[in-house]
Amino acid sequence: MTSTTAGSCLCGAVKFRISGKFESFFLCHCKRCQKDTGSAHAANLFSSTATIDWVSGLDSIQTYRVPETRHEKSFCRNCGSALPSVQLEGALVVVPAGSIDSEIDTRPSAHICFASRADWYSCLESIPKVEGLPV
Ligand SMILES: [Zn+2]
Ligand SMILES: [Zn+2]
Numbered sequence: 690m691t692s693t694t695a696g697s698c699l700c701g702a703v704k705f706r707i708s709g710k711f712e713s714f715f716l717c718h719c720k721r722c723q724k725d726t727g728s729a730h731a732a733n734l735f736s737s738t739a740t741i742d743w744v745s746g747l748d749s750i751q752t753y754r755v756p757e758t759r760h761e762k763s764f765c766r767n768c769g770s771a772l773p774s775v776q777l778e779g780a781l782v783v784v785p786a787g788s789i790d791s792e793i794d795t796r797p798s799a800h801i802c803f804a805s806r807a808d809w810y811s812c813l814e815s816i817p818k819v820e821g822l823p824v
Contacts (some may be wrong), residue, residue, distance in 0.1 A: 696789040698770035703746030709739030714795050719802035722759045729810045730820040739782045741773055
């Protein structure tokens, strides 16, 4: 049985479908992921067997790789949203969790590179949770 996951970017130019299962879901706190996302950590799902079908916007996708590293990110050149990419010469499909529009039935497997976490990433469970925008 295969599952299909749909996703898109913020401006809607890029739409994709992914067929297959994810093996892991990591929250990466490395310094590159902090720069890449502008946030505390990346949140990516990984699969060695899934395939990506680009429904639209293939020509809007740009990929950047940090020189001499494996750190790579694909994004929409119109809106900058993070998008899936196929890495390690086709061996690994990497999907930013936030780009997915379908329900995500897996849960994060682990925080990784946690030793590099942002100074402010601490005691987050105890801060107020506001359901909408702050007043
Ligand atoms: Zn876009
Ligand atoms: Zn990272």
